[in-house]
Amino acid sequence: MGDKRLSTKASQSTARLMLSPAVLLLLGWMLVPLCMTVYFSFLYYNLLQPGSGSFAGWDNYYWFITDPSFKDAIYNTLMLVGGVLVITTIGGLGMAILLDKPMFGQGLIRIMAIAPFFVMPTVSALVWKNMFMNPVNGIFGRIVTGLGFPPIDFFGQYPLASIIFIVSWMWLPFATLILLTALQSLDQEQMEAAEMDGANWSNRFFFIMLPHLARSITVVILIQTIFLLSIFAEILVTTNGGPGTATTNLTYLIYVSSLLQFDVGMGSAGGVIAIILANIVAIFLMRMIGKNLDA
């Protein structure tokens, strides 16, 4: 039984019929825009210059990559993704271990800790920017001046760090929740046996807990990377990519060249580069999930 389940000839063809709308729609959704992006990336095509559209060869790629803001954008993207990953993975691991311990009101504490995940990106960014990081009236601003330091303009002086902070707040619950779920499937008796055999906390952590969590940690890192590469709204409402290009990531740079400068060719070339970068991560993630399907 198991594998074959309900397979008969008739049901096989019905099944194919039921599957086809989803497959065709996704195929269209993927192929049509993708082909257009690749096609546009080889054209001189600016919406402000009617009649443009001649073949450009690799020019768009050349100009996009050699533009100084591209180097900045790659650096900012890496810092943003890396910074948030470090904070959320380590912080999430700590929170998960803590929340897994016996305590009163666990449900309430857990929902408080994961609530930030449900806040829409534009609200998170605006609330932190105005009500906490405003140099004068924000709570952080008040703490800084209250301690006698000169006021800090967070988004002027530490723009990228401020955005990393906000995005980390939004994603910490995701890591916490997934690692907590994984932790709860850890065999408690094994932990207790190790404890009785005299293994101290750090031994139990490194030799039982971490190996058990390794897979989930990898999943957290990979999935977050996919989402973090596309951070957009948080930057749009806080800094608009500035000051200068200090907070422009690859996604934002492509948005600027295509929708603000109307350079379709250049924006598309950037889009192709973004797709290639995301695919490098995706390959690893797909492999991990694929393994799970066989199990």
Added chain:
Amino acid sequence: MARAVSKRTKVLNTTVAGALGFLLFFPILWIIILSFKTEEDAIRAPLEVLFDSGWTMDSFSAVQARSDYLKHFTNSVIISVGSTLLGLLIAIPAAWSMAFVPSKQTKNILMWMLSTKMLPPVGVLVPIYLLFRDFNLLDTRIGLTIVLTLINLPIIVWMLYTYFKEIPSEILEAARMDGAALREEIIYVLTPMAIPGMASTALLNIILAWNEAFWTINLTAANAAPLTAFITSYSSPEGLFYAKLSAASIMAIAPILIMGWFSQNQLVRGLTFGAVK
């Protein structure tokens, strides 16, 4: 096996975890408080706000008066619920067929569907924008609903698939032995067992669609803008009106916070494509 834990350890755990949880939750709590203050009170020092100021509902009506807030709220509801229903309509048959009539291609199809989710949205921003412009879909709710349906379709199919997979096939065989036809099998046997999974899938998808902030911002203007896009109009200088910003924000996140409360366990399965359960 529950381990005996001393009450002191438990109190200590509660204190540390409670303090951290409170800190993480504080920004949300703070906007709830500020939304019930006047603008003058909202920018005072936090302790004065808490202990030395009155409460008012004025900010909520001010937000509605400033720009038809309820219209954007309605947009959010229509777009997130609409894209979820449309997605379920397409995904249920697909997930059902892959879970109960698997073929050699099933795994490849699932993995390929997942791969479409890996495509960075900005990579196809230009063509989608131009297609929307040419088909007059820019700033329409129908256009946005279609896009959100398509970007979340892989997640819906995957989640439903993992739920359907858990329905034991023996039950279906038993039903068939008893002479049930395929249609009866679906209506009377499968559907009742699949409803909880479908409900969780719908809930998670509404949350994801409600908070989606790339396409909603780039494809809408004044008319079809849901709350994600509407809130950007508070970026500056309106952001300095804390009470109004808070009132607008709290109405935008409250429905999802409540749904999130119910769906926190399903969230893990949905967002990790079944890799962590």
